[in-house]
Amino acid sequence: MTALRPSALRLNRWAWLLALLAFAALAEERTLDLGDGAPIRYEVLSPASPGSAADTARRMLALLADGNIDDAAALSNAPPRRRQVLRDYMDAVGEAEFRRVFAQYASPPNRLVAEVVIGERHLLVWDLADAGHRLAGQYFVLAGEGFLLDDAPSAERARLQRVLGAYRQGRIKP
Numbered sequence: 001m002t003a004l005r006p007s008a009l010r011l012n013r014w015a016w017l018l019a020l021l022a023f024a025a026l027a028e029e030r031t032l033d034l035g036d037g038a039p040i041r042y043e044v045l046s047p048a049s050p051g052s053a054a055d056t057a058r059r060m061l062a063l064l065a066d067g068n069i070d071d072a073a074a075l076s077n078a079p080p081r082r083r084q085v086l087r088d089y090m091d092a093v094g095e096a097e098f099r100r101v102f103a104q105y106a107s108p109p110n111r112l113v114a115e116v117v118i119g120e121r122h123l124l125v126w127d128l129a130d131a132g133h134r135l136a137g138q139y140f141v142l143a144g145e146g147f148l149l150d151d152a153p154s155a156e157r158a159r160l161q162r163v164l165g166a167y168r169q170g171r172i173k174p
Helices: 006-025 054-065 069-073 079-093 095-106 155-169
Strands: 027-032 040-045 111-118 121-128 134-143 146-149
Touching (some): 040 155, 054 095, 054 146
């Protein structure tokens, strides 16, 4: 093994420092105080940062826009329940409206405005400009090396729901 020269060692240290600073810039820690004595601590990820659930969300939304309920439900941590919920929704609104609703997420000017993280759970907040700038939320959970739609109740998900409520009330700006 060859030893690094002093200038190479300094460069190596600077590279590690820059990498650490870049990673820290990808997530911003925040606290939401709703006045109930239980502040909610969370992180907001920068768009397209490593560890984001956005790619899984886009893949699932594309499947739903194509009407592919079975493959979309497979991206859930409770596939049979998610499949039934999606089928019930499609039956209620019709296939064309079902596809339109899920396609609108990826259609400009609609956009992903925030990704909020508590532990292994992620909330994606979408600004649906086509629906009067209604803020919609999707919940995901880290599973192995990827993400699944989070269809299981948990304390973290309940806190993420409160954060989404604060976004909708304008207490947090996207």
